[in-house]
Amino acid sequence: MIGMTALADPSSGALWATSLRRWNTVCWALFGAMAVGLVATAPPGGSAYQALGLLACVVLCYAALDRFPGNPVVRPHVYLSVLVLALGGLAYLGSSYAALFMVTLPHYWMFGRTPRGSMVFLALATGSTLTGALVRQGWSAEFFGETVVSTLIVVAVGVLIGLWAHSVVEQSSERARLIEELERTQAQLSEAHQRQGAADERERIARDIHDTLAQGFASIIVLAEAARAGMAGDPARSAQQLRSIESTARENLAEARELVGSARQPGPGRVATGSVARTLRRTLDRFAEDTGLTVVADLADPECDQQTRIALLRCTQESLANVRKHARASTVGVVLARRPYGVELEVTDDGTGFVVEESRGFGLDGMRKRLAELGGRLTVTSSVGDGTRILAVVPLTGEVEA
DSSP: OHHHHHHHSHHHHHHHHHHHHHHHHHHHHHHHHHHHHHHHHOOSSSHHHHHHHHHHHHHHHHHHHHHOTTOSSSOHHHHHHHHHHHHHHHHHHTSSHHHHHHHTHHHHHHHSSSHHHHHHHHHHHHHHHHHHHHHHHOSOHHIIIIIIHHHHHHHHHHHHHHHHHHHHHHHHHHHHHHHHHHHHHHHHHHHHHHHHHHHHHHHHHHHHHIIIIIHHHHHHHHHHHHHHHTTTTOHHHHHHHHHHHHHHHHHHHHHHHHHHHHHHSOSSSSOOOSOHHHHHHHHHHHHHHHHOOEEEEEEOOOOOOHHHHHHHHHHHHHHHHHIIIIIOOSEEEEEEEEETTEEEEEEEEOSOOOOGGGOOOHHHHHHHHHHHHTTOEEEEEEOTTSOEEEEEEEOOTTOOOO
C-alpha cells in the first residue's frame, strides 16, 4: 500500500503522514456532506435510511482503521470489502453512490498494500457499482450512457492517478535509499581516509626516527667504543671522539624536538635551509671525521625545494650509515649533479657489497618511499665483493619522470 510503504521510509514518511492527515480531514468533511445530501435529497420511503446505514458502515470502518490502525478486526482489506459492498448497495438504491465512489477512490491505493491489490479492489468496486445500477435500471440507454460511461471514466482517472502516485513514492523511496547509501559510503571513505592518514603519519615519523635519531645513536655507540678503546694510547683522539659524541647527542636532541613538533603539526620535518651542497658537505665531513674513511665528493649546488633537500640529505645519511655498519669500506664517493630530468645523487663504496634481492632492511625501503613521494626513484647496484652503488633521482618542480 502506498501509504504504508511511504511511512516505512523515514525520509518520505513525514511528508506522507502530513498528506494523509490533510486527506483525512477532507474525507471526513466529504462524508459529512454526503450524509447531509442523503437526508436532504432522499425520496420518501426507507431507502434513505438504508443508504445512511451503508454510509455509516463505511464511515465506522474507516474511523476504526484511521484511529486504531493495529486493531485485529477492521483491517485494510476488510474496510475495502465493506466499501465495495456499500457502493453496490448505494447504486442499487439510487443514492449518492457516484459521490462515495469519487470520495473513496484514493482509499484503494492507500489501503490496497500493492498496486495489484489496489487494482483488484478497484475492479471489484466498479463491478459492484455497475451491478447494483444494472439491477435498478436494467439494460437501458440511460444505464449505458450515464452509469457505465461515467463510472469507467472515473475509474480510468483513478487508475492513472494511483499508478502515478505509486511511481512517485517508489522513486522517492529509491532516491532516499541511494542517498542513505551515499552518506554511508562517504562516512566509510572518510573513516578509511582518516585511518590511512594516521598510518601514513606513523610511517613518516618512523622513517624520520630511523633516518635521524637511530643513525645518531648508532654513531654515538661507535664513537664511544672507539674512544674507550683509545683512551690510554691516544687521549687526543679520544677527546675528539668525545666531542663528536657530544655534538651528535645535541643534534639528536634537536631532531627529537623537531619530531615532537612535527607530530603536533604534520609536515615534512626539519626544513633543510640554505645550500643543499653545503648541507651534504657538513654531513660528509662529520662522517669522515668519525669513521676515518676517505670521502671523495663532487657536489653541484642545484636549486631545490625543501622536500627535495630533505630527501637528498636523508638518502645520504642512510647510505653513509649502511657503509659504516655493513660495508667495511675504505673509500666512499658522493656525487650530486643537476641533470636534464632532475637532481641525481650517487653514493658508492668499495666495501664488501651484498645481494640486493636478499636485502630486507628498513633503510633502503624508506629511501624508496621517500623518493617515490616526490616522483623520484632509487636504484641499488651491488654484488658480493664489488662494493655498492646507490643512485637517487628526484625530478625538480614541474618535472616528472616518465
